[in-house]
Amino acid sequence: MAYIELNKVSFSYPDCLEPAIGNISLKINKGKFVVLFGSSGSGKSTLLRLLKKEIQPHGILKGQISVNGAPIQEKTGLSKEIGFVFQDPENQIVADDVLHELVFGLENIGLKTSEMRNRLAEMVHFFGAESLLHRKSHELSGGRKQQINLASVLLMQPDILLLDEPTAQLDPVSSREFLDMLKRLNEEFGMTIIMAEHRLEEVFTLADEIIMMEKGQILFEGEPREVLPQIWNSKNQAFVPTIPSLFLSQKGSGMIPLTVKEGRNWVQESSTIFSEEPKKLEYPIGDERIGLKNISFRYDKKNEFILNDLDFSLAKGEFYALLGGNGSGKSTFLKVLAGLVKPEMGKILVNKKKTKIMKNSELINLIGYLPQNPKLFFIQDSIEKEIQYTMDHWDLTNVNEVDTLLNNLGIKHLISSHPFDLSGGELQKAALGCLLIRKPEILLLDEPTKGLDPISKQNLANILQSLHFEGMTILMSTHDVEFAAQFATKCGMMFQGKITSEDVPSEFFKGNFFYTTMLQRIARDLPNRAAQSVSGVQ
DSSP states (O other), X not given: OOSEEXXXXXXXXXXXXXXXXXEEEEEEOTTOEEEEEESTTSSHHHHHHHTSGGGOOSSEEEEEEEETTEEGGGSOOOTTTEEEEOSSGGGTOOSSBHHHHHHHHHHHTTOOHHHHHHHHHHHHHHHTOGGGTTSBGGGSOHHHHHHXXXXXXXXXXXXXXXXXXXXXTOOHHHHHHHHHHHHHHHHHHOOEEEEEOSOOTTGGGTOSEEEEEETTEEEEEEOHHHHHHHHHTTTOGGGSOHHHHHHHHTTOOSSOOOSHHHHHHHHHHOOOOOOOOOOOOOOOOOSEEEEEXXXXXXXXXXXXXXXXXXXXXXXXXXXXXEEEOTTSSHHHHHHHHHTSSOOSEEEEXXXXXXXXXXXXXXXXXXXXXXXXXXXXXXXXXXHHHHHHHHHHHTTOOOHHHHHHHHHXXXXXXXXXXXXGGSOHHHHHHHHHHHHHTTOOSEEEEESTTTTOOHHHHHHHHHHHHHHHHTTOEEEEEOSOHHHHHHHOSEEEEEETTXXXXXXXXXXXSTXXXXXSOHHHHHHTTSOHHHHHHHHTOO
């Protein structure tokens, strides 16, 4: 008997014409590692929430869901049985400081103090969170908050772990560490794991089964090596990760490579001649748009500086990607540039003019800022009202351009929806659409690809490239190495409150172990001809 079983399950949200889940039947055996993926709004998050009684969404549910032979309604729902990590870390944090957040669940299940301390010490050491224990929760970056949420759930040692895009806000190093931890939990302790994810490059190597969803239905299901050729031969090629995509595009023979090791072996054995490195479009670089000199900032004078004697220059026409670990200061840096927080020391120039003498309205006219948490962007109760408010506030009349933008983002059908009813990816696209309507001269984006499926990500890239071509200057913070490598004109690394290195993508990512693309990992130390060829395949 299957450990988790769905029998003809359908679910519809109130006042929605189309069901979010449509007549799904699914069996998952105990100890399996299952990855759900698909476009934003395909039903992944809804399906996960249906498996935990306490957080089942409000609506009409039909069919039967059982866990270990018992209907889901009979389960306790406690986190020690079924753990859940939300897509948005803000939805999960309940305590003011990190220590109380970590022990909150353990206290609720009445765990002995000695065992509580043992579990806490083990988890804190693993996550390297010793320095965070007495920090206030609201001071943490989005990625750090997500790490604390993950630790809080794992402290409960659940039998089933449900995760909704848990790596979306993690840097490459933290993401790799967390995925390694999931692998250990699955293989060494037999924990059943079901994870919805858009960053597919590394998760497919962990999965026993992958399930692709579309419009509330299961489109493909099975072992990764069996399913990937089916996806490749459909309209959904964008969902195939880089290494198997390279193999399938070259019509390779034998077992499909999923890991870097397998990819390197195939490349070395293959006689295929790869295409030369594609040339990027050349964009004219103008005068300095933003200049920072000796900027230092901290949220509290009792704490260390988040930004420490930082210098930075952004020229007109640049598409700059800022990378760095969680908590390195990227989001704070963007807030300083947007004028949302004031630096303790240093000066900021926008168009060679000190921001101290600029009016707020002048700065807002020049700079558009998308926060890491897109919920902070909305003040109206529907996307349509938010768009109309934006157009009225900025005296815009370009209705046709707005319709085109919404269509390109794939959210035209969602304009009557409340922002908080959207999935994470849909919310991200809606916030970006409202921001791009007014076409600011400088665009600041904090994790713009977070929550986006591969197709939506490509649509975003097309829009940003078009705006860039028209002369817009773009600065984004990101953990998405592949996106930065493909579309940015310059990349920078933030470390200990400073930007420690800058270069064009081809040089910036060369030689890195974690902050580099999958293809460059394959090409590392291969013969010159193979390395040059492989590194150029997009």
